[in-house]
Amino acid sequence: MHAHSSLLTEMGIDDAEIGHRQSFLAFDNRDADLLKALHDILADYQEQLTDVFYEHLSRFPELRPLLGDEAKLAHLKRAQAAYFSQLTEGCYDRAYVENRLHVGVVHQRVGLTPKWYMSAYCKYLSEVMPLVFKHYADDPERGLDSCRALLKVIFFDIGLALDTYFHAEHKALMLAHSYTEQIVSNMPIGFIVLNGHGKIRLVNNAVLRMFNLVKNEVRLDKTLGQYLALAALDEKIYQVLKSKKHCNDFEFERADGDTNRTYLADISLAQMAGDTVVLFMVQDITLRKQSEEEVYRLAFYDSLTHLPNRRLLHERLLQSMSINARSGKHDALMFLDMDNFKTINDTHGHDVGDLLLQEVARRLTRNIREGDTVVRLGGDEFVVVLESLSGDLHEAAAQSETVAEKIRAELSQPYLLNAIEHHSSPSIGVTLFRGHQNSLDDVLKQADLAMYQAKADGRNRVCFFDPAMQAEMENRARLEKDLRASIKLKQLQLYYQMQVDDCGRIVGAEALIRWQHPQRGRVPPAQFIPLAEEIGMILPIGEWVLEQACRQLRTWESDPVMRKIQISVNVSPRQLSQPYFVEQVKNIIEDTGIRASYLKLELTESFILNDVEDAIEKMQALRAIGINFAMDDFGIGYSSLSYLKRLPLEQLKIDQSFVRDIAHDKNSSVMVRTIINIAGNFGLKVVAEGVETDAQLAFLRQYGCCIFQGYLFGQPMPPDEFETACYLSCYSGQELRLSTQDLAYRQGLKTN
């Protein structure tokens, strides 16, 4: 009941309104009395009336489902009989009205429409009226008045029923409206409705937030462009209105304080109450744009220098190749590498190295024209692409050389990095290209090759690509491939070059690698060892050499002559700088079971200088198990007496370049004498390598050198030949000058 009271309130029906309605119908107490009188008369017919009424309803197929099964029909009939009965109860107060409204609400809910109401009342009247007239046959006046009273109450009911329907419909509409309004106002996307002239009719909250507008200030007589001070918006809206074409990708920007924000709009047309309206939906895509830009930046730019990266270079090169294919002009690609960049990283740390790279990027960018491109490939490698040079090859070469020289000079100026003055320079390789004559990779490779040439020519220079250079690099690539396969294919051999003492006795041997290739023949170590160093192959090769030498020592251990021989093995700087080097050597010694004191490792000064402390630590660890060390090529590096004192060395090796010139170059002879003196002062043995003549030998002997290595005694030779030489030396007891006959003699000893 309470719900219907609130319905009464909602519909504005109070006692006064009930009174009004009844007085409009001229319904008075006499009518109520007449109806009361009818109530008794009709009481006997109620059941019959209800049956007739439902029989009538059941003829309409659309109503049949509402009548339900027998039980439901019986319930409906009882309710209907009560309803009809109330019509003539004579009390039409607030309770009556509430009851009618309740019936109306139920009917509206089950889907009974007002037309059904009309027919129901009509049926009722057409059944009741004859009964009334029949009853008042002798008082037709009273019969007519009774019918009038019945009509009045029925119209009163109809009015209430219709109002219930209207109210429910209105409420539903209002609900839908507020629902839509709430959705529109609160949707996260900006929604604007404009009329056919582009004037604002509605904006939602998202729009207000998006453009910092205040709701009251949005006047409906302006266009969106006027509001947002963006004429382009009105132009676009006008275009859509004119073309009637939906636009779903209109992007525009608007300043918001110091930042520019980006928006994406969807503009479409709709018809509303016969008018064309513009539906303008808009989103702030600034963050999306920023993340897209960030993704693009990460993908195409280098994070340290903010220069384009390799990927973007590829795109730009493809573009410029297409452009210069049409224009006939040349472009140049420069490949730059900072000389000795590793040194700055090693000496001052990576942070300072990074500062250098950033400064290089700045200097490069300063020195090119708009339209040219500077790229950081990675590490200390940069690329510069110069576009639209002359169509004439020579002129283009001259133009690019000028720029390259300018860049070289600029990058060679001192750098101030964290208050550290640093000097560096670039090596620059340049190649010219036009159209698609060469592939992109070729162009890059050519410039790279030219850059390597610039390095090989002494660094800090500009070098142009030359096809001969390419041939050389291709050879190198093939050599690299073959070298990588050499261990597996058992193409490497270890030769031994004797070291003899003052009395001509063989006291040791230097193990020297030989590469016998089926097609290339004997490849000299000077050709492949530097390559192996560069490509890291020196690590497996070095390990192989150590293993071979140790196995050889093990074999010789059981031979009374050979067991006295100490083997020197060259160890490359890269090998020694591996953290696992000590472990590796120890393992090999353990596996082969050799006497460690018969293994001597020859190191070069450059290795020691790389990291003196690390070198000392490793050498001491190996010295502790008996391994000896010799300093190779002594005198040609940065020989420093201070570290010489700290290294656990056994021997210094005088470089063959000094020995070679000993007899006729004063500096060399002074150098040799100095090294011998230093060795004496430090308690080190000294060996002279590259001894080829008696004069050299005599000189060395004169100044106190007592171990020699060189062709004068013997070339590097395979193990069996070396064994022969050792036997000869041992049995003849003579100074060694091995000849082919000597070797044949040894061979004879073996066969006899």
Ligand SMILES: Nc1nc2c(ncn2[C@@H]2O[C@H](COP(=O)(O)O[C@H]3[C@@H](O)[C@H](n4cnc5c(=O)[nH]c(N)nc54)O[C@@H]3COP(=O)(O)O)[C@@H](O)[C@H]2O)c(=O)[nH]1
């Ligand atoms: N890391 C490794 N380096 C190695 C290994 N084997 C060799 N090498 C290095 O390769 C360079 C060239 O070596 P090679 O062609 O074997 O030359 C050596 C001798 O044959 C040569 N020599 C010796 N005596 C004379 C002579 O009287 N005259 C003359 N012209 N040359 C002579 O000197 C080279 C030995 O030099 P060094 O090692 O400095 O004692 C060379 O740098 C080798 O070191 C290896 O296994 N690992």
